[in-house]
Amino acid sequence: MDIRIGLGYDLHRLAEGRRLVLGGVEISFSKGLVGHSDADVLVHAIIDALLGAAGEGDIGGLFPDADPRFKDADSRTLLAAVMDRLRSKRLAVRHVDCVVVAEAPRIGPHAARMKDALAPLLGLAPDRLGIKAKTNEGTGLIGEGAAIACWAVALLESIDPAERF
Ligand code: MG
Secondary structure (H helix, E strand, O other): OOEEEEEEEEEEEEEEOOOEEEOOEEEOOOEEEOOOOOOOHHHHHHHHHHHHHHOOOOHHHHOOOOOHHHOOOOHHHHHHHHHHHHHHOOEEEEEEEEEEEOOOOOOHHHHHHHHHHHHHHHOOOHHHEEEEEEOOOOOHHHHOOOEEEEEEEEEEEEOOOOOOO
8 A cells, every 4th residue: 555644834914804714615714815816715725735646836926916816716726636646556445534724613513524525526425524613722823813723644555456436
């Protein structure tokens, strides 16, 4: 069995006047994440975990934030492009686990909706996509509600050319 793991991390600042898109879903909140794309920090961390496992660099290399094509991009389309890349390398995603670090809003109540949005894109059953949430116990930028961070790990399996995929 040829397996690979990847680790992803991302952080975006929160600001008023932006919609909050997290885990591929929109959440009603007074602030949203700031970024060139929709700034979906959870999807960005997953993308970096996948690219790391695939030996394909990182999200900034693939989708530069100076590129106008990715202005306000739906991060799910970036994830779909990464999945195409993995399929072309005959790499199957077997499991993804994530930790969202946010003081507010509460992430737990939205986790099921996020799984429904992202698991099909990853080709995973919902129980193979973990989305967990932590606060930062009131400390630092995240604790002050100025940013949201996310960690993700991905397990990929290299599929034999003789195998149906
Ligand atoms: Mg990002």
